[in-house]
Amino acid sequence: MDSPADFTVAEDGGRQVVRFSGALTLAGLGNLPKRLNALNRRDMVVDLSDVSSVDTVGAWLIHKLARDDNAEIKGCSEDAAALIEQVSQADQPVKMRPDRTPPLYRVLGQIGLATVQAGRTMLGLLGFFGSLVIASFNLIRHPRRFRFNAVVQQFEVVGADALGIIGLMSFLVGIVIAQQGAVQLRQFGAEVFTVNLIGRSAVKELGVLMTAIMVAGRSSSAFAAQIGSMKLNEEVAAMTTIGVSPMEALVFPRVFATVLMMPLLGFYAAMLAVIGGGVFTWMALDIPPVTFVQRIREVVPMTDLYQTLIKAPVFGLIIAMAGCFQGMLVEGSAEEVGLRTTSAVVQSIFLVIVLDAFFAVFFTSIGWP
Amino acid sequence: MSDDEPIISVRGLRNSFGEQVIHEDLDLDVRKGEILGVVGGSGTGKSVLMRSIIGLQQPDEGEIKVFGEHILGRNEDELKLIRQRWGILFQSGALFSTLTVAENVQVPIREFFPDIDEDLNDEIAAYKVVMSGLPAEAGPKFPAELSGGMKKRAGVARALALDPELLFLDEPTAGLDPIGAAAFDELIRDLQSALGLTVFLITHDLDSLYAICDRVAVLADKKVVAVGTIPELLALDHPWIEEYFRGPRGRAAAMTKTGGADV
Numbered sequence: 001m002d003s004p005a006d007f008t009v010a011e012d013g014g015r016q017v018v019r020f021s022g023a024l025t026l027a028g029l030g031n032l033p034k035r036l037n038a039l040n041r042r043d044m045v046v047d048l049s050d051v052s053s054v055d056t057v058g059a060w061l062i063h064k065l066a067r068d069d070n071a072e073i074k075g076c077s078e079d080a081a082a083l084i085e086q087v088s089q090a091d092q093p094v095k096m097r098p099d100r101t102p103p104l105y106r107v108l109g110q111i112g113l114a115t116v117q118a119g120r121t122m123l124g125l126l127g128f129f130g131s132l133v134i135a136s137f138n139l140i141r142h143p144r145r146f147r148f149n150a151v152v153q154q155f156e157v158v159g160a161d162a163l164g165i166i167g168l169m170s171f172l173v174g175i176v177i178a179q180q181g182a183v184q185l186r187q188f189g190a191e192v193f194t195v196n197l198i199g200r201s202a203v204k205e206l207g208v209l210m211t212a213i214m215v216a217g218r219s220s221s222a223f224a225a226q227i228g229s230m231k232l233n234e235e236v237a238a239m240t241t242i243g244v245s246p247m248e249a250l251v252f253p254r255v256f257a258t259v260l261m262m263p264l265l266g267f268y269a270a271m272l273a274v275i276g277g278g279v280f281t282w283m284a285l286d287i288p289p290v291t292f293v294q295r296i297r298e299v300v301p302m303t304d305l306y307q308t309l310i311k312a313p314v315f316g317l318i319i320a321m322a323g324c325f326q327g328m329l330v331e332g333s334a335e336e337v338g339l340r341t342t343s344a345v346v347q348s349i350f351l352v353i354v355l356d357a358f359f360a361v362f363f364t365s366i367g368w369p
Numbered sequence: 370m371s372d373d374e375p376i377i378s379v380r381g382l383r384n385s386f387g388e389q390v391i392h393e394d395l396d397l398d399v400r401k402g403e404i405l406g407v408v409g410g411s412g413t414g415k416s417v418l419m420r421s422i423i424g425l426q427q428p429d430e431g432e433i434k435v436f437g438e439h440i441l442g443r444n445e446d447e448l449k450l451i452r453q454r455w456g457i458l459f460q461s462g463a464l465f466s467t468l469t470v471a472e473n474v475q476v477p478i479r480e481f482f483p484d485i486d487e488d489l490n491d492e493i494a495a496y497k498v499v500m501s502g503l504p505a506e507a508g509p510k511f512p513a514e515l516s517g518g519m520k521k522r523a524g525v526a527r528a529l530a531l532d533p534e535l536l537f538l539d540e541p542t543a544g545l546d547p548i549g550a551a552a553f554d555e556l557i558r559d560l561q562s563a564l565g566l567t568v569f570l571i572t573h574d575l576d577s578l579y580a581i582c583d584r585v586a587v588l589a590d591k592k593v594v595a596v597g598t599i600p601e602l603l604a605l606d607h608p609w610i611e612e613y614f615r616g617p618r619g620r621a622a623a624m625t626k627t628g629g630a631d632v
Contacts, residue, residue, distance in 0.1 A: 055532035
């Protein structure tokens with residue numbers, strides 16, 4: 001192993017002689033660059049005759065001495081001379097980092113960019129909805145182009161496969177609502193109204209909302225990732241050139257299946273939440289199941305169920321569209337698939353909750369309790 | 370390690386994925402200071418061979434020595450010392466996408482020499498970037514803003530960051546246009562002679578083989594069937610080698626080579 005790099009300074013006829021020794025390499029350098037910088041440099045001669053090995057980093061240091069201080073190099077081996085020649089040819093000012101903008105400008109710029117992007121996304125989503133409507137009309141005019149197998153497969157993926165997780169989640173949410181409600185209502189001696197709380201919140205809001213969130217997390221992301229990777233792989237482009245419309249072949253089956261599955265899943269989730277609540281009230285409040293069911297039928301109006309069944313397909317449409325739309329936007333790199341998948345989930349949950357608020361106001365104003 | 374000892378030595382290598390055996394009793398030597406081209410049909414395990422040598426793939430059997438040191442069965446700290454001495458260019462550059470080109474080059478330097486002076490680190494990255502044939506403006510760019518050829522050059526800059534003795538290149542000219550590919554060949558040749566590198570080059574590019582390789586290793590039938598200069602290989606009368614170099618593309622590449630020599 002070579003000894004690490006070192007140097008000594010001597011005087012020779014008024015000139016400063018810097019004599020290097022050891023391995024002038026990245027590994028052997030140690031604090032030599034710092035010491036070299038600290039050196040009070042003037043008219044100098046660099047003597048390399050004791051140097052055991054040189055790499056480009058060592059050559060670069062020598063080159064810098066020659067460049068900045070006009071040092072004369074002597075005792076240089078052939079290899080070292082070639083390396084110094086190489087690095088001196090590569091000596092150009094190179095910028096390391098992108099320009100930094102002041103934080104205030106950057107924040108303002110980001111806000112502006114985000115606003116423009118949000119606007120574009122909404123417009124894009126509207127345009128996407130338009131092409132989906134056109135695709136649906138085309139399919140109605142040419143029913144033979146309807147992809148029955150693809151739709152059935154999506155039924156399974158979006159609907160049947162989600163039964164377990166949605167059921168479990170709703171059941172547990174039912175228990176939580178019942179438990180929390182019972183604790184609060186007990187203070188007024190109104191524990192029996194826990195049944196109202198469970199029935200109305202589960203059937204009207206929680207069932208469908210929790211389902212929407214779960215479907216957004218499961219299926220919207222899957223749609224974005226599937227279609228996104230197909231876009232990257234140029235499958236979508238290939239499809240178009242063959243004459244198959246990606247809107248009809250990829251987007252429509254997914255949207256159609258989700259729109260059809262959402263009311264079923266929403267109803268199922270509402271029922272399981274009610275059952276979860278029923279189990280809790282039976283165990284903790286000693287309300288027998290028969291009484292519980294009877295009370296539920298008394299306090300939950302049919303309009304609550306209608307609300308769920310009206311909202312669910314709309315949510316399904318939003319969720320599936322957001323997923324497919326984001327998938328279609330993928331371009332360039334695999335990294336984008338990840339980003340688009342995230343936006344698909346965020347966008348669909350956001351839109352679902354915004355729409356849910358509109359629905360709540362709307363149903364109240366038409367007199368549904 | 371003496372000078373005539375091979376820089377890479379593979380003995381009795383066996384690799385398999387499940388039932389499928391990729392390499393069986395494979396031997397290969399790479400001499401110090403040469404550019405060794407590795408060729409073989411698709412699926413003959415060229416990349417697997419490279420991954421075995423650099424320790425990314427655990428072979429079933431065999432012995433691999435790089436710089437005279439055993440690679441297999443070493444712990445991380447020992448491997449780190451060996452890894453310092455080689456540089457690798459992956460097929461599509463494999464640049465870190467969240468870092469700029471210059472920062473990519475600095476990653477190995479920072480990792481192995483954390484105490485290095487910041488200014489010197491910047492200067493090193495700067496000359497490596499220029500040496501790899503990138504324009505000076507490429508320094509602050511992110512990999513996504515680069516063309517395929519520039520990504521590979523940036524990959525070379527990163528591979529050269531620690532002044533390696535050995536450079537692995539996995540299909541460096543794949544996906545480049547002929548002008549870019551020829552320029553890349555020239556870059557490898559120049560760097561090899563200037564820095565005294567040994568190069569392990571996996572390629573399908575017949576032009577590269579003729580232009581820059583000192584020797585060519587042919588992978589077929591799960592092993593290295595032959596190693597030698599192209600004339601030596603052709604003298605062997607192996608059907609696959611024959612087809613590879615004497616096919617229409619092989620002839621064209623050979624013609625440009627001899628044509629170039631005449632001028």
